[in-house]
């Protein structure tokens with residue numbers, strides 16, 4: 468029952484054309500400057516009132532459901548950490564069954580499931596893979612604040628190399644304790660899921676309206692779809708909350724978080740460093756306390772890896788494969 472383009476999901480042409488209605492309203496308890504809260508607000512605004520939401524445990528569950536209050540105006544359901552994929556399938560299948568039996572009207576209802584980087588990028592990856600191979604219309608949004616933020620900033624598979632977290636404090640023997648390179652979730656899901664026609668990365672801070680329009684595009688393309696967002700987190704990244712937007716923009720412009728969308732296998736860059744250039748990663752790293760212990764050689768290492776993403780990967784920023792047969 469894959470849906471195709473729908474007028475309700477027209478592109479938002481400018482800030483003044485942005486819908487005024489809020490479906491994730493004020494009154495939640497996320498930190499000041501929380502970009503993940505903006506991700507919630509923006510996707511709900513983009514998808515509109517005929518939307519049901521499910522979300523797995525994390526800041527976006529706990530800080531949004533304190534003491535019998537919630538900012539969700541649309542129906543929302545909490546699900547287990549790691550269960551974003553299965554709960555989306557369950558919701559979509561349930562709605563389909565209710566419509567088939569005539570228990571509710573036949574209409575388009577958007578199913579959106581969100582998860583954090585630990586819940587979706589690590590624990591729930593197999594469930595998301597299953598959902599992206601399913602026959603249902605559903606959108607999974609992985610909001611990536613680069614830590615298990617809700618449980619006090621532990622490293623995940625998506626934490627940037629070198630970052631200080633409560634699992635990876637710099638020490639006297641090892642200055643850099645977080646020595647894994649960030650897991651490439653969007654690229655991995657895009658290349659491995661032929662049923663999924665739309666995969667994108669996004670940042671609620673930059674460029675303006677881009678994330679809202681990617682949500683609309685995902686819903687318009689239909690079938691199982693996936694968006695990975697890049698979310699500065701003042702508490703975990705250790706900076707003043709007023710710099711969240713700036714950090715989002717710097718992260719994109721230095722190329723450490725690639726911004727693109729893939730429709731039916733075709734990649735288009737939202738921020739194309741080959742055309743627009745890249746600022747040094749230092750400009751992004753030095754504004755965050757979580758990188759304060761890094762020395763020049765660490766920053767140079769990160770820069771080299773980011774350079775390789777854009778200059779050596781077969782599909783820059785997306786797939787780290789190197790094409791061409793080598794002589795034996």
Ligand SMILES: Cc1ncc(C[n+]2csc(CCOP(=O)(O)OP(=O)(O)O)c2C)c(N)n1
Nearest residue numbers: 524525526548583584585586614615616617
């Ligand atoms: C099965 C299970 N293990 C551990 C926890 C404890 N826990 C709750 S939220 C959370 C962190 C989730 O991290 P992430 O998905 O990145 O979301 P964030 O907190 O960063 O928003 C953990 C470990 C849990 N709720 N369930």
Ligand code: SF4
Nearest residue numbers: 497498501526700702
């Ligand atoms: S810890 Fe980070 S992700 Fe969690 S509510 Fe605060 S700013 Fe948002």
Ligand SMILES: [Mg+2]
Nearest residue numbers: 583584614616
């Ligand atoms: Mg997280």
